[in-house]
Amino acid sequence: MSELVPPRRRRADAERSVAAIVDAASRVLAEQAEASVEAIAAAAGVTRQTVYAHFRTREELLAAVVGRATAEALAAMDAAELDTGPAADALVRLLEASWRTFERYPVLLRADQPGLSTEDDHGPVRARLLRLVRRGQEAGEFDRALPADWLVATTIAVGHAAGAEVAAGRLPVGEALGVVRVSLLRVLTGDGRVQ
Amino acid sequence: MSELVPPRRRRADAERSVAAIVDAASRVLAEQAEASVEAIAAAAGVTRQTVYAHFRTREELLAAVVGRATAEALAAMDAAELDTGPAADALVRLLEASWRTFERYPVLLRADQPGLSTEDDHGPVRARLLRLVRRGQEAGEFDRALPADWLVATTIAVGHAAGAEVAAGRLPVGEALGVVRVSLLRVLTGDGRVQ
DNA sequence: GTTAACTCTTACAGCACTGTAAGATATAGC
């Protein structure tokens, strides 16, 4: 199983094109989940045929977009050292990291629509978040009355909601992280006054 | 401006067809936002041409679906008497009413996708919720640290998340209302332990 | 029972998109 690499030179402009296409796709698909390959190519400054020169099908392009975004998101989460220190602090670090990733890949905010099969890629993200929530619950920092799965879902939903509110102009971008932090800590830590 | 109604008989089976089509559309579009008119017609037990006999365009059908669902949702909200009694109790009544509406019109859970122009219809729903949140804040029941708009967005997002979790099989349907109630009351009432 | 309304079958025009292809032109790499 040696890597028999035929003398395939990979030109620099080709690499630039691929990057431009994936970037453009991430942007365009964020505001139009059904965007055509034509539209993506135009946004990338290339022709449709160039896209097909690098991605055999539209589906393959979408997979590349989601794959790259997810890879960066996972790297950012790992860099946040979620297993270290108080769970609440780790959650804040996670929120900051996620927020940056969403700014870079707004397409992730629409990661539930046709074609964008995030099912496979979303798993690892959920897993890290679930691990953090469970750690917080076991340490007594997070409330145990609500299922961990639900707390994970709530965290993701509230994060997405903040992105949508900013996009809708109802929430200043500078306040977004703050309100998410306060809201989620209230849910996760519980307050004893309810039930 | 008198209503000059030409002697237009409206047959019973036609009314049944229309109802069946709108019902089917609500169901089918819930799990496939891009469902074709063909698919909707099949689910309704009629042919595509029958659909076009009652709705001139696909868009007109979608508007009818969203319109009817929104009308029922608004009626349910008004029946919940949101202006009466403690705001927290009113919120619980609102959640129960909304839950029932979502069960009847699952398409509302996807009310953010292409074609489904809920922008116009979603306004009144937001308005009622915003009114309730503001009332609670002024009465001192709800926390004033977070913007009312954000609390509204959070309420909607958490409600939708519960629907998605149930659909994904991660949350028993019987527990959904409970976890939503606890989670939202925590966010809305605040706990004083965060900031 | 008659009639008008409704539905079904079949058919077609038009459009937008995906994917493929060939030849011409430009460009990076050595």
Place this chain on the structure above:
DNA sequence: GCTATATCTTACAGTGCTGTAAGAGTTAAC
């Protein structure tokens, strides 16, 4: 400067959808 690589232009086949249309058959309403 030469060459393989990459891109652009133009073109075409195939598909699935929307919307329109006509005629035959069916059913509710009076």
